Amino acid sequence: MSFDVDIAKRLGTTEISARFSGGEGATVLFAPSGAGKTSVLNMVAGLLRPDRGHVRVGGDTLFDAARRIDVPAERRRAGYVFQEPRLFPHLRVQANLRYGGRRATKAHETAQQEPGGAQAEADIVRLLELAPLLDRWPRTLSGGEARRVAIGRALLSGPAFLLLDEPLASLDRARREEAMRIIERVRDEVRLPMLIVTHDPQEAERLGTQVVEL
């Protein structure tokens, strides 16, 4: 079981709670806008601290209120693709892609995964068709391009699992199709546990190996 999440958090006057478990492939969290889906992802990533409950991914406990476990965000190995690309504006695309690379090499040493570094980078660049963008500044990228870079940056950080927040929002129809293909490719080729948040039922249907309604 890849995701085992049972969390609750009070933010202002709203109570956000989520309880689900997911197996192989992509787990889609499906809920209308404003249900606190992003907060759930933030709690899984370690950016927001739940009031109670637990977060386990691939058997590792990342948070457990009762056992006082709270792994800091930088050690959770979450490949988090945010709703907005959040590329670092002072770094070119290639430097953005390599920002998390240091952890990737470290993870490789300990976990004996596939070779990280140059080979992994070349693979991701090919998978996401990033080659023509490497030398560009983030501000010159289109929305779709920036999102591909953001996905690449998350994949190259040596993640143990992926979090995707509304990966298709604010893309036009053609770009949506393209992004959908890319996510399916990542899901089927990189084979990391994936948690995808969406409010679009079609998207949920197509991307999710299983769909959880909040």
Added chain:
Amino acid sequence: MLSAAEWEVVRLSLLVGGTACLAALPLAFALAWLLARGRFPGKLLLDGLVHLPLVVPPVVTGWVLLLFFAPNGPIGGCLERWFGVTVLFRWTGAAIAAGVMALPLMVRAMRLSVEAVDPRLESAARTLGASRARVFRTITLPLSLPGLTAGMVLGFARSVGEFGATITFVSNVPGETETLPLAIYAALQRPGAEETVWRLAAVSVALSLIALTASEWLGRRWGRRLHVL
């Protein structure tokens, strides 16, 4: 152009101003970061303390410095006992006075620039495995560079122009603490020194103008790159 004595005044002003804002830089940036991002009790009080030199009469600031740095004062005593040095009537004292007076302006400019750094970029960096220290070094610091420069320039200009606290704290010693404003003031008291006043005043204006233009130019150069998420 300038006489030898006037050049000495300019040299001393640059030395005092440069030392003051370089020495204040780490403290100013740390305070700016704390005030922008920190959440701790007493933050309002710290904010107030930092800004005090901006609103208290400079003479009072100078007098307080004198109390602290006098040979029997808490800091002056230690300096004398451990290192055998004193900052009274020395250019180092003038630099301390200038630095204290410039600090609030530097903190204000830098705080705005730290606040303008999108925290969402910092949390993105953390999910990519960066420790808080690395996030600060690779994201927060470079993205607040324009404001940091602006703060430095403002601080430098303010340091070079410092008068009240300096003359109270280290008095006016030619060649040691006599910076531009002190020299202008002294020349004004001397009959027949109008030309010196004109020349030194012109230098002051030129220095400030160069500093402001340079910071504006640098800010624009960097600013263009740093926009959009």
